[in-house]
Amino acid sequence: MVMTHLFVNLKRFEVSRAKGGLCPYESPKLWIEGILAETVKLGVGTLDELQVVYLVPEALIIPAQEKLAEYDEDLRKCIQIGCQSVFRQNIVIGGNFGAFTSSFPAASAYQLGCRWSMIAHSEERRDKKGVIAAFEPDLDKNENLKKRAAVAVDSLVNQEVLAALEQGMNILLCVGETAEERGNGSPDEQKKRTSEILAGQLKRGLDQVRMHLSRQQIVIGYEPIWAIGPGKTPPDGEYISFVSRLIKDEVQKILDIDIPVIYGGGLNEKNAATISNVPSIDGGLVALTRFTGEIGFFAADFKTIIDIYLS
Numbered sequence: 210m211v212m213t214h215l216f217v218n219l220k221r222f223e224v225s226r227a228k229g230g231l232c233p234y235e236s237p238k239l240w241i242e243g244i245l246a247e248t249v250k251l252g253v254g255t256l257d258e259l260q261v262v263y264l265v266p267e268a269l270i271i272p273a274q275e276k277l278a279e280y281d282e283d284l285r286k287c288i289q290i291g292c293q294s295v296f297r298q299n300i301v302i303g304g305n306f307g308a309f310t311s312s313f314p315a316a317s318a319y320q321l322g323c324r325w326s327m328i329a330h331s332e333e334r335r336d337k338k339g340v341i342a343a344f345e346p347d348l349d350k351n352e353n354l355k356k357r358a359a360v361a362v363d364s365l366v367n368q369e370v371l372a373a374l375e376q377g378m379n380i381l382l383c384v385g386e387t388a389e390e391r392g393n394g395s396p397d398e399q400k401k402r403t404s405e406i407l408a409g410q411l412k413r414g415l416d417q418v419r420m421h422l423s424r425q426q427i428v429i430g431y432e433p434i435w436a437i438g439p440g441k442t443p444p445d446g447e448y449i450s451f452v453s454r455l456i457k458d459e460v461q462k463i464l465d466i467d468i469p470v471i472y473g474g475g476l477n478e479k480n481a482a483t484i485s486n487v488p489s490i491d492g493g494l495v496a497l498t499r500f501t502g503e504i505g506f507f508a509a510d511f512k513t514i515i516d517i518y519l520s
């Protein structure tokens with residue numbers, strides 16, 4: 210059976226359009242309930258060989274879980290609610306009881322019903338790097354400092370990965386290169402630099418996870434950071450094929466398993482066929498489904514993407 214893994218990252222799309230966000234309602238609860246109701250109505254939950262995980266802002270996890278639970282199991286069988294990351298430390302019996310104000314430990318996510326967590330979305334990586342840059346303002350001018358910062362970020366990412374896995378959660382680990390890291394020059398030069406960046410992120414991010422593989426799933430999300438959001442164009446099929454194959458080979462070296470790799474960044478109805486036809490791509494990571502005009506996430510557009518992936 211070939212499983213297609215589709216993740217929807219609803220970022221912070223719960224803020225209303227009137228206030229500068231993307232939510233068509235003032236009530237974020239109504240919005241998430243509406244998205245799930247429409248997803249179920251479109252028949253997504255009944256599809257075979259498909260796994261759909263909505264990664265929602267923390268405050269919307271409970272209404273999302275409760276909305277899904279209103280439907281019969283066979284109408285929502287392939288849809289799950291997950292979280293957008295977890296904190297690097299966790300609540301444990303005999304250890305910290307929850308003194309983690311403003312952070313979101315894996316135990317909290319699990320208690321709220323999340324069995325999947327995204328880890329290290331590029332926007333999370335950017336935030337971690339921002340803390341380092343606040344401490345070291347010359348970070349972007351010094352190659353050695355940049356390398357050390359990347360190692361530090363990956364070390365924190367690895368702690369999150371382990372916290373989620375130890376909690377019994379499955380993870381979507383995101384990796385990707387910035388435009389600066391990919392650099393200029395010939396396609397081969399760009400691929401070489403990208404390969405080095407991704408190999409480092411995978412090696413450090415997946416450190417010590419081998420013992421969890423028998424019980425939990427790990428999916429790798431490849432998101433070229435230069436292709437995310439409005440006005441950006443995903444790489445062509447050849448580049449995505451090269452990178453996804455590289456990721457599978459690197460993970461094979463680290464963990465000795467064939468791992469699902471999904472693509473995120475500008476994925477939409479128009480390019481879904483090209484991306485889904487790459488043999489080493491096993492799914493997608495979607496945030497916006499509409500990148501021009503009234504931008505946002507629309508369940509009907511997502512269903513079209515699903516149909517293309519499954520065709």
Ligand SMILES: O=C[C@H](O)COP(=O)(O)O
Nearest residue numbers: 218437438474475496497
């Ligand atoms: O989490 C999703 C990725 O950042 C892709 O976002 P996007 O679909 O809006 O380009």
